[in-house]
Amino acid sequence: MAEPATTYTLRAQxxxxxxxxxxxxxxxxxxxxxxxxxxxxQARHVHNQTLGGEWRELGDGxxxxxVPVAADNATSLAFSFSRFFLPPGAxxxxxxxxxxxxxxxxxxxxxxxxxATPLIRGDHAVIEVLVPRSMKSALDLELAAVxxxxxxxxxxxxxxxxxxxxxACNVDTICPQGDPWxxxxxxxxxxxxxxxYCSGQLVNNTLNDRAPLLATAAHCxxxxxxxSNLVVYWKYESPVCREPGSDASGQPVPTDNAIAQTGGAQxxxxxxxxxxxxxxxxxxxxxxxxxxxxGWDRTESTFGGAVVIHHPRSDAKxxxxxxxxxxxxxxxxxxxxxxxxxVDHYSQGTTEPGSSGSGLLDGNHRLxxxxxxxxxxxxxxxxxxxxxxxxxxxxxxGTAATRVAEWLDPAGSGATQIDGLAGxxxxxxxxxxxxxxxxxxxxxxxxxxxxxxxxPYTYAFDVDGDGLPDSTDPSQxxxxxxxxxxxxxxxxxxxxxSAGCVGTASRALIVQAPHVALAAAPPAPQALCxxxxxxxxxxxxxxxxxxxxxxxxxxxxxxxxxxxQDAATLNQSKLTVExxxxxxxxxxxxxxxxIDLDYAVDAQNVCGAPIKINLVGTTDGRSFTPSSAxxxxxxxxxxxxxxxxxxxxxxxxxxxxxxxxxxxxxxxGISVTNIxxxxxxxxxxxxxxxxxxxxxxxxxxxxxxxxxxxxxxxxYRGRLTAPSNWPITTSIVxxxxxxxxxxNKFIYSWSLDGKAGGGLFxxxxxxxxxxxxxxxxxxxGWGSYDQLAQINGPAAQPLMFNAVYLYDASGxxxxxxxxxxxxxxxxxxxAIASRPTCPGCVWLDPNAGKQDAGSLFYTIDGSxxxxxxxxxxxxxxxxxxxxxxxxxxxxxxxx
Numbered sequence: 001m002a003e004p005a006t007t008y009t010l011r012a013q014x015x016x017x018x019x020x021x022x023x024x025x026x027x028x029x030x031x032x033x034x035x036x037x038x039x040x041x042q043a044r045h046v047h048n049q050t051l052g053g054e055w056r057e058l059g060d061g062x063x064x065x066x067v068p069v070a071a072d073n074a075t076s077l078a079f080s081f082s083r084f085f086l087p088p089g090a091x092x093x094x095x096x097x098x099x100x101x102x103x104x105x106x107x108x109x110x111x112x113x114x115x116a117t118p119l120i121r122g123d124h125a126v127i128e129v130l131v132p133r134s135m136k137s138a139l140d141l142e143l144a145a146v147x148x149x150x151x152x153x154x155x156x157x158x159x160x161x162x163x164x165x166x167x168a169c170n171v172d173t174i175c176p177q178g179d180p181w182x183x184x185x186x187x188x189x190x191x192x193x194x195x196x197y198c199s200g201q202l203v204n205n206t207l208n209d210r211a212p213l214l215a216t217a218a219h220c221x222x223x224x225x226x227x228s229n230l231v232v233y234w235k236y237e238s239p240v241c242r243e244p245g246s247d248a249s250g251q252p253v254p255t256d257n258a259i260a261q262t263g264g265a266q267x268x269x270x271x272x273x274x275x276x277x278x279x280x281x282x283x284x285x286x287x288x289x290x291x292x293x294x295g296w297d298r299t300e301s302t303f304g305g306a307v308v309i310h311h312p313r314s315d316a317k318x319x320x321x322x323x324x325x326x327x328x329x330x331x332x333x334x335x336x337x338x339x340x341x342x343v344d345h346y347s348q349g350t351t352e353p354g355s356s357g358s359g360l361l362d363g364n365h366r367l368x369x370x371x372x373x374x375x376x377x378x379x380x381x382x383x384x385x386x387x388x389x390x391x392x393x394x395x396x397x398g399t400a401a402t403r404v405a406e407w408l409d410p411a412g413s414g415a416t417q418i419d420g421l422a423g424x425x426x427x428x429x430x431x432x433x434x435x436x437x438x439x440x441x442x443x444x445x446x447x448x449x450x451x452x453x454x455x456p457y458t459y460a461f462d463v464d465g466d467g468l469p470d471s472t473d474p475s476q477x478x479x480x481x482x483x484x485x486x487x488x489x490x491x492x493x494x495x496x497x498s499a500g501c502v503g504t505a506s507r508a509l510i511v512q513a514p515h516v517a518l519a520a521a522p523p524a525p526q527a528l529c530x531x532x533x534x535x536x537x538x539x540x541x542x543x544x545x546x547x548x549x550x551x552x553x554x555x556x557x558x559x560x561x562x563x564x565q566d567a568a569t570l571n572q573s574k575l576t577v578e579x580x581x582x583x584x585x586x587x588x589x590x591x592x593x594x595i596d597l598d599y600a601v602d603a604q605n606v607c608g609a610p611i612k613i614n615l616v617g618t619t620d621g622r623s624f625t626p627s628s629a630x631x632x633x634x635x636x637x638x639x640x641x642x643x644x645x646x647x648x649x650x651x652x653x654x655x656x657x658x659x660x661x662x663x664x665x666x667x668x669g670i671s672v673t674n675i676x677x678x679x680x681x682x683x684x685x686x687x688x689x690x691x692x693x694x695x696x697x698x699x700x701x702x703x704x705x706x707x708x709x710x711x712x713x714x715x716y717r718g719r720l721t722a723p724s725n726w727p728i729t730t731s732i733v734x735x736x737x738x739x740x741x742x743x744n745k746f747i748y749s750w751s752l753d754g755k756a757g758g759g760l761f762x763x764x765x766x767x768x769x770x771x772x773x774x775x776x777x778x779x780x781g782w783g784s785y786d787q788l789a790q791i792n793g794p795a796a797q798p799l800m801f802n803a804v805y806l807y808d809a810s811g812x813x814x815x816x817x818x819x820x821x822x823x824x825x826x827x828x829x830x831a832i833a834s835r836p837t838c839p840g841c842v843w844l845d846p847n848a849g850k851q852d853a854g855s856l857f858y859t860i861d862g863s864x865x866x867x868x869x870x871x872x873x874x875x876x877x878x879x880x881x882x883x884x885x886x887x888x889x890x891x892x893x894x895x
Contacts, residue, residue, distance in 0.1 A: 008052070008053055008054045008066070008067070008068055009068040009069070009070055010041045010042075010043060010052060010067065010068065010069045010070070010143075010146075011069075011070050011071075011072075012039035012041055012069065012070070012071040012146050012148060013039055013071070014071065014072035014073050015037060015071055015072065015073040015074045015075075015123070015148045015149070015150050016073070016150075017073060017075075017150040017151075020034075020037055020150040020151075021150065021151070024151075029353075029373060030219055030373070031196075031219060032196035032197065032198050032217075032219060032220040032221070032356060033196060033197060033198075033313075033353040033354055033356075034151070034195050034196050035076075035149055035150070035151040035153045035192075035195065035196070035197055035314065036074075036076070036078065036147040036148055036149040036150060036151070036194075036195040037147070037148055037150060037195060038080075038145050038146075038147050038148075038194055038195045039071060039145060039146050039147075039148055040144065040145055041069065041143060041144075041145060041146050042142075042143065042144070043067045043127075043142075043143040044083070044141060044142035044143065045065060045129075045139050045140070045141050045142075046083060046140055046141070046142055047140075048136065048137040050065070052067055052143075053065050053066055053067035053068075053127075054066055057133070061132060061133055061134070062130055062131065062132055062133065063130075063131055063132075063133045063136055064128060064129070064130050064131075065128070065129040065131070065139075066126055066127070066128050066129075067126070067127040067128075067129075067143065068124065068125075068126045068127075069124065069125055069126070069127065069143075069146055070123060070124040071123050071124075071146060071148035072123055073123055073150075074122070074123035074148035074149050074150070075121070075122075075123075075149035075150060075151065075152050076119040076120060076121050076122070076148075076149035076152075076153075076154075077119070077120050077122070077123065077124070077125050077146055077147070077148060077149070078116065078117055078118065078119045078120070078146070078147040078149075078192070078194075078231070079094070079116070079117045079127065079143060079145070079146055079147070080114070080115075080116050080117075080143075080144050080145040080146075080147070080194060080229050081113075081114065081115040081116070081141060081142060081143055081144060082113070082114060082142045082143075082144040083113050083114075083140050083141060083142035084109065084110060084113055084114065084115035084140070084141055084142075085109050085113060085138075085139070085140035085141070085488065085489075085508070086104065086105060086106045086108070086109055086129075086131075086139065086141075086508065087106060087131065087132075087135035087138035087139055087436075087488070087508050087510060088106055088132075088135060088436035088437070088507070088508045088509075088510070089106075089131065089132040089135055089436070090105065090106060090129065090130065090131040090132070090135060090139060091103035091104065091105055091129070091130045091131075092104040092105075092127065092128065092129045092130075092141075093127075093128045093130075094117055094120050094125050094126070094127060094128075095125065095126050095128060096120060096121070096122050096124055096125045096126065097122075098121060098122065099120050099121055099122075101117065101118060101120055104262070106490065106506075106507060106508035107490075107505070107506050107507065108262060108263065109489075109490045109506070109508055110228070110263055110264055110282060111282065111465055111466070111467055111490070112224075112228045112264065112282075113140075114225070114228035114229060114264060115262070115263075115264070116193070116194070116228070116229040116230065116231050116262065116264065117231070117262065118231050118233075118260040118262065119149065119153075119154055119192070119231075123148070127143070129141065134437075135437075135510070137553060138437075138488055138510050140488075145194070147194055147195045152252070153192075153197060153313070153314040153315075154190070154192075154233065154236070154255050154258065154314060165250055165251055165252045165313065165315055166250075166312035166313045166315035166316075166318065166352055166354075167250065167312065167350060167352060167377060167378030167379075168244070168245055168246060168247065168249040168250030168378060169244055169245055169249075169349060169350055169378035169381075170244065170249060170312055170315075170318040170320070170349050170350060170352075170378070171244050171318055171319050171320065171321075171348055171349045172237070172238040172240075172241050172242055172249070172316065172317075172318060172319075173185045173237055173238075173309065173317045173318060173319050174237060174238055174239065174240065174241050175241035175242075175244075175319075176241070177319055177321065177348060178309075178319045181307060181309065181319060181361070181365070183292045183365075183420060183422060184201075184292060184294055184309060184359075184361060184365060184420065185237075185292075185309055185317065185319070186235075186289070186290050186291050186292040186423070187201040187202045187203075187291060187292040187293060187294045187309075187359075187420070188200070188201045188309045188310065188311070188317060188358065188359070189201070189202075189214075189232045189233055189234050189236075189311075190232070190233040190236055190258075190311045190314050190354075191214075191216060191220065191221070191230060191231075191232055191233075191357065192230070192231045192232075192233070192314070193221055193226045193227070193229045193230045193231070194226065194229050196220070196226075197314045197354055198216055198217060198220035198221070198354065198355075198356045198357040199216065199310045199311045199354065199355055199356065199357045199358035199371070200214050200215060200216035200220075200232075200279075200357045200358070200370075201214070201215055201216075201294055201309070201358065201359045201367070202214055202215075202285070202291055202292065202293045202294060203215045203278075203293060203294050203295075203296055203367055203408065204293040204294060204295055204296070204418055204419070204420055204421045205407065205408050205409065205410055205411075205418075206408070206409045206410060206411040206413045206415050206418060207410050207411050208421055208500065209500060209502075210293060210421065210423065210424070210500065210501070210502055211280065212280060212281035212283075212284060212285060213268070213278060213279070213280055213293075213407060213408070214232075214265065214278070214279040214280070214281060215276070215277070215278055215279075215294075215357075215359060215367065215370055215390075216277050216279065216356075216357030216370060217275050217276065217277060217356045217357040217370050217371060217372055217388060218270045218271060218272055218274075218275045218276055218277045218388070219275055219356065219372070220277065220356050220357045221267075221270075221277055221279070221357075222267070222270040222272070222277055223267065224266070224267045226267075227264060227265040227266060227267040227279055228264040228265070229264060230264050230265045230279070230281075231260060231261070231262055232260070232261040232281065232285075233258045233259065233260055233261075234258070234259040234261065234285065234286065234289035234291065235257050235258060235259050235288075235289055235290075236253075236255060236257070236258040236311065236316055236317060237253075237257070237316055237317045238253045238316045238317075239257070244348065244349070252315065252316075253315065253316035259286050259288060259289050261281070261283065261285060261286060261289075262283075263281065263282040263283035264281075264282050265279040265280055265281045265282055266279065266280045266282065267279060267401075268280055268404070268407045269393070269396060269400065269401060269402060269403050269404045269407060270401070270402065271388075271392070271393045271396035271397055271402050271403060271404075273338045273339055273392065273396075273397075274338075274339045274340075274369075274388040274389050274390075274392035274393040274396065275340075275370070275372040275373075275388035276369070276370055276388045276389075276390065276392075276393035276396075276404065277357075278393075278404045278407055278408070280407070282467075283504070284426065284502060284503075284504055285423070287425070287426045289423075290423060291423040292420060292421070292422055292423060293420055293421040293422075293423070294359060294361070294365075294366070294367045294420045295364075295365060295366040295367065295417070295418050295419040295420035295421075296366050296367040296368070296390055296408065296417065296418060297362060297364065297366040297367070297368055297390070297416065297417035298390050298391045298394045298416050298417065299391060299416050299417065300328060300389070300391045302325050302326060302327050302328070303325065303326055303362040303363060303364075303368070304322075304324065304325050304326065304362075304363055305362060305363025305364075306321075306322035306326050306343065306360055306361060306362055306363065306368075307319055307320065307321055307322065307361050308320045308322070308343075308346075308349075308351060308355070308358050308359070308360055308361070308371065308385075309358060309359065309361070310351055310354075310355035310358030310371065311354055311355065311358070312350070312351060312352035312353070312354050312355045313352055313353060313354040314354045315354070318349060319349060320346045320348060320349030320350055320351060321346060321347045321348040321349060322343045322344075322346060322347070322360075323343075323344060323345050323346060323347040324344055326341050326342065326343055326360065326362070326368070326387075327341070327342050327344075328340075328341065328342070328389075329341065329342035329386055339388065339389045339391075339392035340369070340372060340386035340387055340388060340389060341360055341368055341369045341386070341387040341389055342384055342385075342386055342387075343360070343374075343384060343385045343386075343387070344384050345376075345381065345382045345383060345384060346376065346381070346385075350376045350377055350378050350380075350381075350383075351371055351374060351376050351385050352376070352377060355371050356370075356371050356372070356373075357370050357371060358370065358371045359371075360387040364417075365419075365420060366417055366418075366419070366420070367390060368387070368389070368390055368391075369387030369388050369389045369390055370387055370388050370390075371385060371386075371387055371388075372386045372387055372388045373385070373386050374386055390404070394408075424499055424500070424501035425452060425453060425501060426452075426453070426501055426502065426503045427450050427451065427452050427453030427457065427495050427496075427497050427501060427502075427503035428450065428451040428452045428453075428503060429448060429449070429450055429493065429495045429503035429504060429505040430448070430449035430450075430505050431446060431447070431448055431449075431491070431492065431493050431505035431506065431507050432446070432447045432448075432449065433445070433446055433447075433491070433507055433509060434446075434447075436507075436508070436509065436510065437509075437510040437511075437512065438483070438509075438510075438511055438512070439511070439512050439513065439554070439622065439623075440483050440484060440485050440486055440511055440512070440513035440622055440623035441482060441483075441484075441513075441621075441622025441623055441664050442482065442483075442622075443480050443481070443482050444480065444481055444482075444483075444509070445478060445479070445480050445481075446461055446463070446478065446479055446480075446481065446491060446493065447477065447478040448461075448477045448478070448493040448495060448505065449477075450477070450495050450497075450503065453495075453497035453498075453499070453501050453503065454497045454498045454499045454501070455497065455498065456475075456497075456498055457477070457495050457496065457497050457498075458474035458475070458495070458496045459471065459474055459475070459476060459477050459493055459494070459495055460474060460493065460494045460496075461479050461491070461492070461493050462491060462492045462493070462494075463479075463481045463491050463842045463844065464487075464489070464491075464841070464842050465489035465490050465491065465492075469494070470695070470841075470842065470844060471844065471848065471849075472695050472835040472844065472848050472849030473848040473849040476848060479844060479845065479848065480844070480845060481842050481843060481844055482664055482665055482842070482843040483511040483513075483842050483843075484623060484624065484665070484757060484759070484840060484841075484842070484843070485511075485513050485623045485624065485625070485757070485840075486511055486512055486513035486515065486552065486623070487509075487511040488508070488509070488510050488511065489508070489509065490506045490507060490508050490509070491506070491507055491509050492504060492505060492506040492507070493505055512552070512553070512554045513552060513554065513622075513623040513625075514550050514552045514554055514555065514556030514557075514587070514620060514623065514625070515550065515551040515552040515625050516548050516549070516550050516551075516556050516559075516561070516584060516587060516618040516620075516625055517548065517549065517551055517615075517618070517625060517627060517629070518546070518547070518548060518549075518615055518627065518629040518631065519547040519548055519549035519592050520547050522544050522545060522546050522547065522631050522632075523544075523545060525542045525543060525544045525632065525634075526542065526543045526544075526545075527540060527541070527542055527543075528540075528541040528542060528543050528598065528646075529541040529643075529645070529646035530643035530645065530646040532637075532641075532643075535637035535639075535640070536601060536611060536634060536635070536636050536637055536640075537601070537636065537637055537640045537641050537642060537643055538601055538602060538603045538604065538605040538606075538607075538609075538636060538640055538642040538643065539600075539601065539602070539603035539642050539643030539644055539645070539646055540600070540601050540643055540646055541578075541598065541599070541600045541601075541646045541648065541649070542598070542599055542600075542601070542632075543596055543597065543598050543599075544596075544597045544599075544613075544631055544632050545594050545595070545596060545597075546561070546582075546594065546595050546596075546597050546615065546631050547592060547593075547594050548561060548584060548587075548592065548593050548594075548595065548618065549587075549590070549591070549592045549593075550587035550588065550589055550590065550591055550592075551590075552589060553589050554589060555586060555587060555588045555589060556584075556586055556587045556620050557586050557620040557621065557622065558583070558584065558585050558586045558620065559583075559584050559618060559619050559620030559621055560581045560582060560583060560584060560618065560619055560741055560747060561581070561582045561584050561595060561615060561617075561618045562580060562581055562615070562616040562617055562618070562619070562737060562739050562747055562749055562758070563577055563579070563580050563581075563582070563597055563613055563614065563615055563616060563631065564577065564580060564613065564614060564616050564710060564712050564737045564739070564749075565577060565612065565613055565614075565712060566610075566612035566613065566614050566630070567712070567714070567735045568612075569610045569611075569612050570712065572609055572610055573601075573602075573605050573609035573610055573611060573636070574602035574604060574605060575599055575600065575601060575602065575611065575613065576599060576600040576602065576648035576650065576707065576708045577597075577598075577599050577613060577708060577710060578598040578599055578600060578648055578649055578650050578708060579596065579597055579598045579599075580708065580709060580710040580737075580739045581709070581710075581739045581740070581741045581747060582595045582596065582597060583595075584618060584620075586620075597613065597631060597632070598649070599613060599632070600646065600647070600648035600649070601636065603642045603643065603644055604642075605636050605640075606636070606640075607636055607637060607638050607639065607640040608635055608636055608637075608638045608640075609635065609636045610634075610635055611632060611633075611634045611635060611636060612630060612632060612633050612634075613630070613631055613632040614627070614628060614629065614630050614631065615627045615629045615630075615631050616737055616739075616749045616758070617749055617756070617757075617758055619747060619758055619759070619760060621760045622664065624749070624757050624758035624759060626749070626751070626756035626757055626758065628756075648708065650708045650709065651709075652709065653709050653740040653741075653742060653743045654743035654744060655672065655674050655684065655706060655738075655740060655743075655744065655746070656674065656744050656763070656769075657672060657673045657674045657771040657892065657894050658671070658672065658744075658763055658764060658765075658769055658771055658787055659671045659672075659763070659764035659785075659787055659801065660672065660744075660746070660748075660761040660762060660763055660764065661761060661762070661764060662748075662759035662760060662761055663760075663762055664759070664843070665759065665837060665843040666846070667834060667835075667836045667837060667843075667845070667846025667847070668689050668690040668691060668836040668837060668846070669688075669689060669761065669764070670686045670687065670688045670689065670702075670738075670748060670761065671686065671687045671689065671771075671773075671785050671787070671803065672684050672685070672686045672738070673685045673686075673771060673773050673891070673892040674706065675892060677705075680705070681705035681706055681707045682705065682706045683703065683704070683705055683706070684702075684703070684704065684705070684706045684711045684713075684738065685701070685702070685703045685773075685891075685892070686701060686702040686703070686711075686713075686736075686738065687699055687700075687701055687785060687803070687805055688700040688701065688702065688715070688736070689803055689805070689815050689817075689836070690836055690837070690838060690839055691835070691836035691837050691838045691841075691846075692838055693838050693841070694876065695835045695836065695837065695838065695841075695844070695846075695849075696814070696833075696835070696874070696876060696877050697814050697815045697816070697833060697834065697835075697836055698812065698813050698814060698815070699805045699813045699814070699815045700715050700716060700717055700733070700734075700752075700813075701715075701716045701718070702714070702715055702716070702736050702738070703716070706738075709739065709740040710737060710738065710739045710740070711736075711737065711738040711739075712735075712737050713735070713736055713737075713738075714732040714734070714735055714736075715732065715733055715734035715735055715736050715750060715751075715752055716730050716731070716732060716733070717730070717731055717733045717813065718730050718781050718807075718813055719731075719807070719811050719812065719813065720781065720782075720807040720811040721811055722811065726778065726779050726780065726781065727780055727781055728780075728781030728782075728807075730781075733752060733753065734750060734751045734752035734753065735750070735751050736748065736749065736750040736751075736752075737749045737750075741760075744762075744763050745760070745761070745762055745763075746760075746761050747759070747760055747761070748761045750839060752839055755839065755840045756840070757839055757840040764787065764789075764801065765787075765789045765791065767789045767790050767791050768789070768790050768794075769787050769788060769789040769790070769894070770787070770788040770798070770894050771785075771786075771787050771788075771892065771893075771894040772785070772786050772787075772788075772890060772892070772893050772894070773785050773890065773891040773892040773893075774786075774865055774867070774888040774889065774890060774891065775888065775889060775891050776886055776887060776888055776889070777889055779886075782804075782805055782806045782807065783804075783805060783891065784802065784803070784804045784805075784856075784858075784867060784888070785802070785803045785804075785805070786800055786801065786802040786803075786858075787800070787801045787802075788800050789801070799819070799820070800819065800820040800829070801817075801819055802817065802818045802819070802820065802829055802856075803815055803816070803817050803818075804816050804817075804818075804831065804856065804869070804871070804881075806871075806881050807879070807881075808873050808877040808878055808879040809873070809877070809878040809879030809880075810877075810878070810879075812877070814833075814873055814877060814879075816831040816832060816833055816853050816871060816873075817831070817832055817834060818830055818831045818832060818855075818856065825858065825859060825860055826857055826858065826859050827857060828855045828856070828857045829855060829856050829857060829858075830852065830854075830855050831852070831853040831854050831855060831856060831871055832850050832851070832852060832853060833850060833851045833852075833853045833873060833874050834846040834847060834850045835847075835848060835849045835850060851874045853871050853872055853873060853874070854869070854870045854871040854872050855869075855870055855871075856868060856869040856870070856871065858888075859885075863889075863890050863893060864887070864888075864889075865887075865888040865890075866885045866886060866887055866888060867883060867885075867886050867888050868883060868884050868885055868886070869881050869882060869883045869886075870882055
């Protein structure tokens, strides 16, 4: 294929090596050493819009984006992307005349969207992105910087300037001095982020779970940006032992065996005073790196037999032997940090720039600190070195971000020292998706494949790309999911075998959904009844025409737009939204539609009362597009005159008491009781049975009038402050609307904890049902809901659905469900703790990982009842609920 036209080349400022090397002489030694200068450049393909490079359409259904980059006189180039998402089937390469890096695929997509490449030699390279044409709109790449090398690092000896090599007095780790430390040698790597480099090593934790924790110096890397741009090089070692002090020992070593690991890291904790940083790699180290996780000791007793394993000047791995005892040093004039271990001098080897962050290991092979500073060099054999103390970094600055305690001791064991842990053979892991691209509301199946390792395996699926496990049954190698709205990101699986070895796999997934939203500010409203030009008076009816547009690339199905009075004005004015749910036709991408919103201003409103109606959202029954846009925002005239001849025009729809749920996302729902009020709108009390972020059952309540086919209510969360401390405390945590679109069919929309969503809810059963809601007056705030449905005909025993809403050991609201297939008074009901999906989260099977939670039974005599419970909540939340013949009163009994 022909080279890209030179007009497409992004040219960064040329590198002046002499000037940069001279600048390094003035650079404070308290900073990590540089090898490159960072130049801001810009090329992107975001939201299907391209800046820079050239596109070529290929004949096999693929498209190619090529971005040539040059920085004259550079020894190497490395690239930082501020956005990096490759859709399914896409590949990225870095190429020049002598080297090719890649392919990088969707498996390499980072959660942070930031991505850094390894170094490619020379002063020019071409970034090539091959993508299926059908996925071109999902490609999301933004190139932010090129790091143009002026100092030779990680280049073959045939190309490298010997003056940049490490000192000849250093000792190769393959030499006999390294024999007692073979395991620890495999823990150490070269760390490169953007234009700087250091050393670092893997460390163990008290769970012994081989989490890829990497210790280094704070003066090397102390920001999340630096962590996200981290590239780790393993196994960069001399294959032969060169005599320390010889000419050969002062020459560069080929990098053929070095293994680059991309993906970046999370910054866990960094503490300036001890010059200590702890990172967690976002991906597992490559299997062929044969890594080791160093043990550690956080005590402050002096010790001997210490060694340092490091990469001086990012050169091949070396080992240095400390002379005598290592002592405490709190000298504030030593450079970076304050709290150090001091090595008086080395009996063999030395440390140099680039060695920073390497570990100080004691005679028991445990990490005690990381290299901070020193006066060491081959020509300063008596120079000392200072290492930031793990013992100080343990509690650091007293916060999770400035200490390492909770990361190295996640078990909370209080251990002061632990041994190292060998890596293990990673289970070969694959992840298959039943489709690479789906629509919201569609079901997709994720299946993990595993080979090698030691069976049995456990599986943890992450379906929303946050890095946390979502699946609830670790024995399941396959799960199904339904997405509530559009999304693009990576799903992944973590497989752990019986030996604790971890394998991972990750795939990109595109979830498409319509996005029907407000197109423009609505025009002035039109009076439908009670005309008064330019003013709004109590008792008038109005119409606002609302323009909607489908902003998505996919068409929408026919659905509804939901409107509601703004919650902040509910106590200030009374409106009747005559059309709270307005039908919206199917819309192609970019298509608009105008719909009518009709509303009446109650004649009892005072002059100056606020009139505000919001577009709550739109739904086609498969996805919900939330909105907070105001479509009516005005006031009743300050000189108003009430009109009494324009009553609101509504057709009441039926809402039966019972349980309702979203058929696409079963396992949670809302149980409503419609309580008639004499001379007023009925009051609807709802118990919303749903899940929390950990997919443990939780519940909320709503209570408001059913007015003009809509309930517009706060969302309440109850909490028990202590197991026997009644009454509960209740707080408003959001808002919800129950908007009827047909008899016994409604859209349930909500805003909760900063999120918003909704769905189409239908009855649990269309069979005739009897609904009962029970509570105990002395323990108000918990209760039992049951629904008896004649599933098998009017003469058969009813099926009983039961839900008990109560509290766990911490006082958080929880619920259990039970089904009695042959209901009889006093018959035991087995309670189940299911694993429901949280509002707005990806739906997973709520029966996966469900647990038995004990039993309960009723005795009922008309409107009087007793309940006995012997319930134990799952250990993840904890608590019991034991009651014996507790009297119950009906909050609601259906006729």
